[in-house]
Amino acid sequence: MDLPSHHSRLLQQLDEQRKRNLFCDCHIMVDGHTFRAHRNVLFASSGYFKMLLSQSSGEVGQPTTATFDVFSADTFTAILDFMYSGKLPLSGQNVIEIMSAASYLQITEVIGVCKMFIKSSLDINEKDRDGFLDMPDKESGPQTGQCGLYSTGWGMGRYPCNQPEGDIAAYLESSSCDPYGFCPRTDERLSSQNNVSTASMKMLDRHNRIPQMPSSTCSPDEHMRDCRIPETNDTGCHIEVELPQGEETEAFMNCRTAIQPRARRRHSLNRATKADEVYAKIMGIKGCLGEDNLPSMHFKCPFCTHTVKRKADLKRHLLCHTGERPYPCQACGKRFTRLEHVRSHYRTIHEAGKPICRWCKRHVTEDSGQVVQEGTRRFRLCNKCVAEVGAGSFPNEVDDDEPTIILSGDEDKEPTWSFHDGIHTSDTEIIDDASSDVVIHKVDDSDEEIKPIIC
DNA sequence: CTGGGGATGGGGCCC
DNA sequence: CGGGCCCCATCCCCA
Numbered sequence: 001m002d003l004p005s006h007h008s009r010l011l012q013q014l015d016e017q018r019k020r021n022l023f024c025d026c027h028i029m030v031d032g033h034t035f036r037a038h039r040n041v042l043f044a045s046s047g048y049f050k051m052l053l054s055q056s057s058g059e060v061g062q063p064t065t066a067t068f069d070v071f072s073a074d075t076f077t078a079i080l081d082f083m084y085s086g087k088l089p090l091s092g093q094n095v096i097e098i099m100s101a102a103s104y105l106q107i108t109e110v111i112g113v114c115k116m117f118i119k120s121s122l123d124i125n126e127k128d129r130d131g132f133l134d135m136p137d138k139e140s141g142p143q144t145g146q147c148g149l150y151s152t153g154w155g156m157g158r159y160p161c162n163q164p165e166g167d168i169a170a171y172l173e174s175s176s177c178d179p180y181g182f183c184p185r186t187d188e189r190l191s192s193q194n195n196v197s198t199a200s201m202k203m204l205d206r207h208n209r210i211p212q213m214p215s216s217t218c219s220p221d222e223h224m225r226d227c228r229i230p231e232t233n234d235t236g237c238h239i240e241v242e243l244p245q246g247e248e249t250e251a252f253m254n255c256r257t258a259i260q261p262r263a264r265r266r267h268s269l270n271r272a273t274k275a276d277e278v279y280a281k282i283m284g285i286k287g288c289l290g291e292d293n294l295p296s297m298h299f300k301c302p303f304c305t306h307t308v309k310r311k312a313d314l315k316r317h318l319l320c321h322t323g324e325r326p327y328p329c330q331a332c333g334k335r336f337t338r339l340e341h342v343r344s345h346y347r348t349i350h351e352a353g354k355p356i357c358r359w360c361k362r363h364v365t366e367d368s369g370q371v372v373q374e375g376t377r378r379f380r381l382c383n384k385c386v387a388e389v390g391a392g393s394f395p396n397e398v399d400d401d402e403p404t405i406i407l408s409g410d411e412d413k414e415p416t417w418s419f420h421d422g423i424h425t426s427d428t429e430i431i432d433d434a435s436s437d438v439v440i441h442k443v444d445d446s447d448e449e450i451k452p453i454i455c
Numbered sequence: 456c457t458g459g460g461g462a463t464g465g466g467g468c469c470c
Numbered sequence: 471c472g473g474g475c476c477c478c479a480t481c482c483c484c485a
Binding site for chain 1: 461464
């Protein structure tokens with residue numbers, strides 16, 4: 001005998017427990033506010049929490065703490081309420097942020113509803129607007145700032161709408177990919193359905209620094225930010241997650257470094273990276289990643305819709321999800337996902353590899369120009385431009401074949417890497433040129449051949 | 456505000 | 471299978 005009301009009653013009971021702080025075993029810090037919830041509910045509601053909690057599932061009785069800085073407390077309140085009630089108070093003001101947060105937390109139902117809300121508000125699909133989830137009329141919808149209370153049917157047994165369930169299921173299926181599963185390739189559908197939301201969220205990411213939803217339409221950078229899997233410490237018993245605030249990659253890496261020094265050391269020792277672990281894990285789970293509808297020679301990323309033809313490419317691709325950057329630049333400490341990127345960076349930034357004058361953009365040769373150093377950056381200047389900045393008196397006959405001048409100034413990046421044997425810091429003679437603001441350092445370039453040491 | 460160019464990141468694929 | 475090269479998209483800075 002089926003009791004349809006049981007689910008909703010159960011959810012109500014859980015919500016009651018949450019509000020009375022009973023049996024809450026997970027603490028979520030958002031914007032200075034502490035939310036308490038049940039692991040089971042979070043696990044069942046969010047792909048993000050599913051992954052987060054699955055990595056600490058072995059611990060019992062230990063509260064799990066997660067910290068988010070990427071969305072507001074109000075937004076998380078709405079999402080948490082949704083988890084416990086299936087009701088989502090959407091409005092034109094909060095839909096983007098809720099969708100962004102839901103994307104981050106991998107709550108497919110919320111993403112789908114938000115998509116439909118946006119789509120409806122822009123009157124792109126009249127059929128969906130009229131039929132799905134009791135959408136408000138355009139006049140009373142998002143444009144006017146009024147709030148529409150959406151219910152996904154969570155805890156109600158079914159989708160409470162006139163839309164055929166199959167359509168909704170197909171829509172939600174196409175909205176995202178189960179981080180543990182291997183959803184069919186839906187690039188084309190996603191491309192068409194994400195047009196509005198992707199544009200909106202792109203704008204939001206630029207200004208509000210909210211990470212974006214994992215989808216096949218996101219840019220590589222967005223993709224890396226969006227689909228990065230959560231961090232855990234090595235013990236897994238207490239998880240403190242500091243999420244990126246959408247800042248620059250390097251700053252984020254510094255943040256990650258501060259959070260997970262042991263993991264960084266693991267990279268340095270060339271041991272298995274998190275990407276390796278994930279790779280091994282998913283290979284172990286699925287055996288072969290090309291088991292779905294795709295050709296057997298394709299391998300599918302479990303975190304996004306991307307497919308590759310080779311396992312090695314998948315392994316490399318996983319780095320963008322784990323956020324790992326195993327290859328540091330020896331000169332400035334900036335970290336990269338690939339060795340070739342470090343080399344390219346080193347050549348262009350620290351070796352002045354381009355025979356182009358940085359200022360006048362003219363081609364320079366060893367005779368017509370000099371290598372100039374500004375912080376950890378090196379570039380070439382033609383002799384004419386060097387003279388204009390007051391470095392014309394600098395002698396060309398230095399120890400190295402390639403004279404080098406250092407223009408002091410604020411380094412664009414604070415090195416976190418410790419220089420080896422005083423590279424670029426020793427054998428430096430400072431020549432203070434009073435005629436300009438430029439402080440010229442004469443350096444010994446004998447260590448020019450030193451390449452980044454890749455751990 | 457906008458366009459150009461450099462820097463960076465990621466995918467495909469060859470060796 | 472890893473390394474490396476090439477290509478392209480995107481971001482970011484600056485004029």
